[in-house]
Amino acid sequence: MEIDTAREVRTTCPYCGVGCGVLAKVAADGQVSVRGDPDHPANFGRVCSKGSALAETIDLDGRLLHPEIHDRRVGWDEALDRVASTFSQTIAEHGPDAVAFYVSGQLLTEDYYLANKLMKGFVGSANIDTNSRLCMASSVAGHRRAFGSDTVPGTYEDLEIADLIVLVGSNLAWCHPVLYQRIAAAREKRPEMKIVLIDPRRTMTSDIADMHLAIAADGDVALFTGLLAWLGQHNALDRSYITAHTTGFGQALFAASALDLGGIAAATGLSEDELTRFYSLFAATAKTVTVYSQGVNQSSSGTDKVNAIINCHLATGRIGRPGAGPFSVTGQPNAMGGREVGGMANMLAAHMEIDNPEHRDRVRRFWNAPDVAQKPGLKAVEMFQAVADGRIKALWIMATNPVDSMPDADAVEAAIKACPFVVVSDVLASTDTVRHAHVRLPATAWGEKDGTVTNSERRISRQRSFLAAPGEARPDWWIIAEVARRMGFGEAFGHETPAEIFGEHAALSGFENDGARDFDIGAYAGADAESYASLEPFQWPAPSPRGGTTEHQPIRFFANGNFYTPDRKARFIAIRATTETRATSDFPLILNTGRIRDHWHTMTRTGKSPRLSQHIAEPFVEIHPVDAQHHGIGDADIVRIASPRGDVLVRALITPRQRPGSVFAPMHWTDQFAAKGRLDALTAPLIDPVSGQPALKHVAARIERFVAKAFGFAVMRQKPERIDASYWAVAKCRGGWRVELAFADDAIDWTAFAGSLFGAPAAEMLAYHDRDAGQHRIAAFDGERLMGALFVAPGPVAVSRGWAAEQLEEVHASQRERFRIVAGRAGAERPDAGATVCSCFNVGANQIVAAVAAGCTTVEAIGGALKAGTNCGSCRSEIRAIIQANRVQAAE
Numbered sequence: 001m002e003i004d005t006a007r008e009v010r011t012t013c014p015y016c017g018v019g020c021g022v023l024a025k026v027a028a029d030g031q032v033s034v035r036g037d038p039d040h041p042a043n044f045g046r047v048c049s050k051g052s053a054l055a056e057t058i059d060l061d062g063r064l065l066h067p068e069i070h071d072r073r074v075g076w077d078e079a080l081d082r083v084a085s086t087f088s089q090t091i092a093e094h095g096p097d098a099v100a101f102y103v104s105g106q107l108l109t110e111d112y113y114l115a116n117k118l119m120k121g122f123v124g125s126a127n128i129d130t131n132s133r134l135c136m137a138s139s140v141a142g143h144r145r146a147f148g149s150d151t152v153p154g155t156y157e158d159l160e161i162a163d164l165i166v167l168v169g170s171n172l173a174w175c176h177p178v179l180y181q182r183i184a185a186a187r188e189k190r191p192e193m194k195i196v197l198i199d200p201r202r203t204m205t206s207d208i209a210d211m212h213l214a215i216a217a218d219g220d221v222a223l224f225t226g227l228l229a230w231l232g233q234h235n236a237l238d239r240s241y242i243t244a245h246t247t248g249f250g251q252a253l254f255a256a257s258a259l260d261l262g263g264i265a266a267a268t269g270l271s272e273d274e275l276t277r278f279y280s281l282f283a284a285t286a287k288t289v290t291v292y293s294q295g296v297n298q299s300s301s302g303t304d305k306v307n308a309i310i311n312c313h314l315a316t317g318r319i320g321r322p323g324a325g326p327f328s329v330t331g332q333p334n335a336m337g338g339r340e341v342g343g344m345a346n347m348l349a350a351h352m353e354i355d356n357p358e359h360r361d362r363v364r365r366f367w368n369a370p371d372v373a374q375k376p377g378l379k380a381v382e383m384f385q386a387v388a389d390g391r392i393k394a395l396w397i398m399a400t401n402p403v404d405s406m407p408d409a410d411a412v413e414a415a416i417k418a419c420p421f422v423v424v425s426d427v428l429a430s431t432d433t434v435r436h437a438h439v440r441l442p443a444t445a446w447g448e449k450d451g452t453v454t455n456s457e458r459r460i461s462r463q464r465s466f467l468a469a470p471g472e473a474r475p476d477w478w479i480i481a482e483v484a485r486r487m488g489f490g491e492a493f494g495h496e497t498p499a500e501i502f503g504e505h506a507a508l509s510g511f512e513n514d515g516a517r518d519f520d521i522g523a524y525a526g527a528d529a530e531s532y533a534s535l536e537p538f539q540w541p542a543p544s545p546r547g548g549t550t551e552h553q554p555i556r557f558f559a560n561g562n563f564y565t566p567d568r569k570a571r572f573i574a575i576r577a578t579t580e581t582r583a584t585s586d587f588p589l590i591l592n593t594g595r596i597r598d599h600w601h602t603m604t605r606t607g608k609s610p611r612l613s614q615h616i617a618e619p620f621v622e623i624h625p626v627d628a629q630h631h632g633i634g635d636a637d638i639v640r641i642a643s644p645r646g647d648v649l650v651r652a653l654i655t656p657r658q659r660p661g662s663v664f665a666p667m668h669w670t671d672q673f674a675a676k677g678r679l680d681a682l683t684a685p686l687i688d689p690v691s692g693q694p695a696l697k698h699v700a701a702r703i704e705r706f707v708a709k710a711f712g713f714a715v716m717r718q719k720p721e722r723i724d725a726s727y728w729a730v731a732k733c734r735g736g737w738r739v740e741l742a743f744a745d746d747a748i749d750w751t752a753f754a755g756s757l758f759g760a761p762a763a764e765m766l767a768y769h770d771r772d773a774g775q776h777r778i779a780a781f782d783g784e785r786l787m788g789a790l791f792v793a794p795g796p797v798a799v800s801r802g803w804a805a806e807q808l809e810e811v812h813a814s815q816r817e818r819f820r821i822v823a824g825r826a827g828a829e830r831p832d833a834g835a836t837v838c839s840c841f842n843v844g845a846n847q848i849v850a851a852v853a854a855g856c857t858t859v860e861a862i863g864g865a866l867k868a869g870t871n872c873g874s875c876r877s878e879i880r881a882i883i884q885a886n887r888v889q890a891a892e
Contacts, residue, residue: 009466010037012453013051014106014446015600017330018178019455020047021537022054024447024466032058032447032467041537042156042455048177048872049598049612049839054446056609058467064429064442065471076472080479083396083439084486086421087123090394096125096371098393100383103343104400105132105332108451108463110501111476112334113341114493115398116349118480119377120342121369122489126354126377127392129345131400132338133380133693135331138297140339140347141691142306143328145573146314147558148565149351149518150339154289154325155457155539155554160186161323164194164285168220168309169295169697171203174597176293176329177872184208184873194285196278198223199295200592201622201664202657207877213278214659216269217590217698221301222577224308225256226264227279231315232257236283238317245561245569246314252572256311259577267579269659282312287323294331294594298697303690307573314570320559329456336454340519340540341505345377346692350509351519366511367492379692381407381685388415396423398476399443401602403432404670407683407694410646425479428604432671432678442473446605449475451498452535458555460521461537477501499532510543518557518564583661587643587700589627590662593679594697597874598839599668607673610734614802614836618729618740619650619669619677622658623703631703636796638706638727638742641665643682643699649675649706649727651740663703667696674729710748710774712741713797715804716758716788723757735808736788738801746774750792754778758788766822779821784811789821799824800832802844837882838868838875848879852886859883 008023021040025033034054038045067079090098101119103112112130119128143150159165160182172180187193187208197209198220206212215223231237232253242249265272282288290313296305310319310326318324330336342349352359354376364372378386384406386392395416406412416422416436424437427445434440447467454460469475477498484493495501503526510522520541527535539555563570583590595601598612606612621639623631633639637652641663650665658664669677686695708726717736727742739757750769755761763780770776774794780787786807791797804824812818834846843866851865859879863870869879 009464010462011464011466012333012461013047013054014333014463014605015048015050016176017332017335017456018042018176019333019453019459019461020051020178021461022047022051026466040461042457042459042461043178046178046181046872048874050600050606052840052871053609053611056611057605058445058447059608060470061608062428062430063445063470063473064426064434064440065473066442067472068440070438076474076482079439079441080482080486083423084483087394087483088487090421091123094393096123097127097377098391099123099125099395100127100378100387100392101396101398102380102383102400102402103128103130103338103398105130105135105335105338106399107334107338107476108449108453108498109334109337109341109505110451110498111398111480112338112343113349113501113505114477114480114484114495116342117367118484118489118493120348120354120373121363121367122371122484122487122492124371124373126345126373126375127383128343128377129380129383130338130343131380131402131405132332132335133344134405134696135294135297136328136335136339137344137379137691137693138299138302138306138688139328140344141303141688142310145303145307145690146310146571147563148571149563151518151557151564152328152456152458153320153557154327155556156182157554158289158323158325158327159183159291161287162193162289163287163323164196164281164289166196166198166282166288166290167205167209168198168290168292170291170293170329171199171201171205171594172291172329173204173207173874173877175331175595177597177874179329180205181873194281196281200659200662204597204874204877207880211278211281213270213274216267217592217662218299218301218580219268219270220296220305221308221575222259222264222267222579223270224305224312225575225577226259226261226275227282227312228253228256228308228315230279231283231312234283237315241317242315245563246572247567247569248572248574249315251574252311255574255576264577267577286318288318289323289325289327291327291329293329295697297693298695299693300686300688300695300698302688302693304573304575308575311572311575314572320556322556325556333455334453336456336458337452337460340454340509345379345383349505350511351517362512363508366508369492379687381687381692381694384412384415385685387419393419394421395419396425397433397437398425401431401433401604401670403436404602404678405667405680407680407696408645408685409678409680409683411685425476427473430672431602431604441479442471443479444469444473444475448473451477452502457539459537459539462535497529499527499529502532503527513543516564582698582700584700587702589701589703591641591643591682591699591701592662592664592697593667593683593699594664596666596668599666601668602670603668603673608732610732611839611842613731613733615839617731617738617801619648619666619674619679620653621650621703622653622655622664624658624660625654625656626660627663627703628652628654631705633703633705638708640704640706641682641701642704643684643701645684646681648677648679648682650677663701669729673731675723675725675727677729706742708742708744709746710743710792710794711796712743712790712792713799713801713804714739714741714754714757714788714790715808717786717808718759720757720759724753733805733808735805738805746794750776750790751778754780754788754790757790760787763787766818768822777822777824779818781812781818784813786810786812786821791824800834802834802836803832837878838866840871841867843868845882848882849886852883857883
């Protein structure tokens with residue numbers, strides 16, 4: 001298709017569930033720029049570091065551009081015929097439950113809708129699940145238990161007008177930075193607003209918190225059942241709301257009263273004073289929003305956590321009112337859209353229930369489907385266990401990387417490798433999952449895709465294409481429809497555009513919907529191409545035309561009851577707190593896993609951006625100083641983290657922000673970026689019994705110092721194909737790649753190693769060797785250009801990473817300039833910016849230190865001088881820490 005390059009295209013960011021609007025512009029020379037959309041009601045122009053770097057992630061390096069069968073390039077007809085015939089044959093021989101789809105919150109709603117329609121309506125199995133199972137399933141289950149529907153009651157506006165915000169298991173500053181900025185801006189206008197952070201770690205979000213409760217792992221059920229009991233004991237209930245709009249309060253209050261304050265303190269790891277202050281603040285503040293995310297959901301008791309939180313809001317009538325309600329913030333850009341189309345194995349489309357015969361019949365009639373699935377399918381963890389034991393014989397994975405993201409990841413990889421037939425639709429030719437596919441199908445990426453997504457406040461927005469699809473890449477919906485046609489279902493999959501699919505999806509939501517279902521966008525049924533192209537962001541429900549969305553009128557649920565249960569009353573869920581620790585004498589620590597500020601999931605997108613890799617460029621583990629001392633670990637040591645299922649090697653980050661007795665490590669690094677960094681190889685396939693969501697934040701583990709005899713750091717123009725080191729981690733940098741290294745052996749020919757690493761054994765080499773001191777520095781040149789530089793030392797290498805990476809883009813005409821690289825330091829005329837703090841504007845720590853010395857003693861002053869902290873704001877707490885540290889030094 002021909003793309004209009006004369007204007008900015010309004011589209012939506014492909015990262016988290018905030019759903020920020022962005023404006024993408026393609027210049028005449030093909031250069032792309034991306035900025036926040038000031039008119040989008042989710043972000044009003046704000047973007048985070050990842051969003052601001054989107055233009056750096058759309059290159060074609062590593063793209064899968066043509067269909068492949070067993071590493072052989074084929075045409076689309078051959079690939080699609082192979083997929084359709086193999087799935088059809090497997091179904092004929094072994095039944096519909098012998099096949100499965102594993103899909104993704106990265107898909108657009110139109111893709112999701114067709115995948116769900118094909119599997120549940122025409123294959124006749126519900127074996128379609130999604131990586132949203134890993135992030136939002138417990139929220140879904142908790143909503144459905146309490147409300148009778150998967151309804152998020154509130155809106156983003158509530159975060160700005162609340163008097164108290166309780167953040168539970170949510171590092172909002174790093175994981176949803178734009179929402180964090182909206183709260184921070186509201187706090188500046190209303191300093192009386194209070195913020196409580198409930199998290200085992202003192203994350204960067206604590207920068208705006210009035211109270212941080214460093215709760216023990218999985219202590220949330222005890223905390224919130226205790227809060228319910230406290231509300232009952234202190235006459236802080238809304239009795240009229242409870243009576244008019246709920247059932248089951250008495251049983252819930254009785255169960256919540258099982259622990260006294262001392263018992264709650266023991267179960268949560270908090271003091272009685274901390275509990276009393278939090279409970280009193282909650283009880284006294286009518287306009288309270290409780291925001292929760294993965295720290296709540298990714299738990300074997302995740303659904304109970306969700307319902308314990310909802311119970312407290314129902315008991316106080318703080319739901320669906322301006323500035324009040326429970327609020328789950330989703331992890332992925334279209335986790336909500338996937339829920340709308342029934343993308344999980346235990347759901348039907350349009351928020352209908354697969355266990356409900358009337359719902360099944362309604363969907364069957366609407367789709368004119370031959371055999372709608374009669375029972376829930378296998379959820380994600382169960383699905384891959386079924387792949388492993390042979391029940392599932394044909395598997396189609398779309399837009400996700402389960403070899404890295406699923407718990408017990410090594411077992412998942414082994415299952416996929418052994419599966420008779422695996423299809424992967426993806427944008428990259430080489431991921432830890434794609435490498436095991438029998439058939440690889442090239443899908444379109446962000447910038448090329450056209451469809452809709454739904455964010456955490458139920459707002460549907462358009463993702464619009466502004467780039468032509470490269471090679472033979474095709475939209476996921478097109479691929480699914482083509483396979484469906486070849487399986488004999490062509491009449492039901494005759495869609496030619498995403499507008500047609502969206503119109504059908506909208507029509508199903510309104511089909512025989514008299515208000516008994518929450519999800520209804522029937523106003524957009526049968527949307528034509530023109531109206532779809534100009535579709536403005538809107539919140540559901542939208543059962544009738546709502547006019548323009550520029551008014552940004554928020555839609556809330558349940559202020560006056562009217563829940564989606566048979567009697568239209570909410571259900572209190574009786575929950576009894578239990579205490580549990582998974583630590584043992586062999587694995588005495590608790591491993592908590594999660595995300596970092598500048599990377600996303602398995603780095604297939606963010607790993608392409610030099611900016612996003614400079615803040616944190618390698619896998620790491622946060623360790624409290626007491627635990628580090630006990631285990632003999634120093635800052636920047638290499639650490640082996642082990643669980644009963646495996647081990648990884650990561651860098652040590654010793655910090656008092658970490659709770660003693662527990663450690664934290666991020667989940668992003670894969671075999672593409674690190675020697676041994678696949679963190680989910682350590683996590684167990686332990687799931688919540690209601691939601692099926694795995695417990696990824698409470699893993700028994702131990703740590704030990706990896707004894708390295710040599711450490712290294714290198715920069716090079718080409719990504720190395722092979723690295724012979726015990727530990728390595730590669731990251732994109734300006735002009736090439738940077739690599740962190742550690743070696744169990746120091747008896748190495750370093751010059752030969754450097755030549756192999758740079759892919760240039762015959763290059764012109766300059767070298768410095770001090771074998772007695774274990775110091776080695778080698779630089780390789782191609783004419784006046786640096787091909788690579790390697791620095792080796794007996795401890796962590798002290799060379800400036802940013803300065804070394806910059807040398808890849810410089811011209812080195814003189815011997816003096818070349819020897820400066822070997823010396824490993826910049827000249828006085830080229831000050832070192834230091835480690836990146838602000839990724840949005842590429843501001844380093846040394847630049848901030850210099851600005852402090854020049855008189856910038858506030859975060860705002862640093863922003864004025866350097867711009868640091870003025871975009872997404874997620875680095876503001878780090879800037880503040882640098883300011884405070886340098887004030888201390890000045891005072892000394």
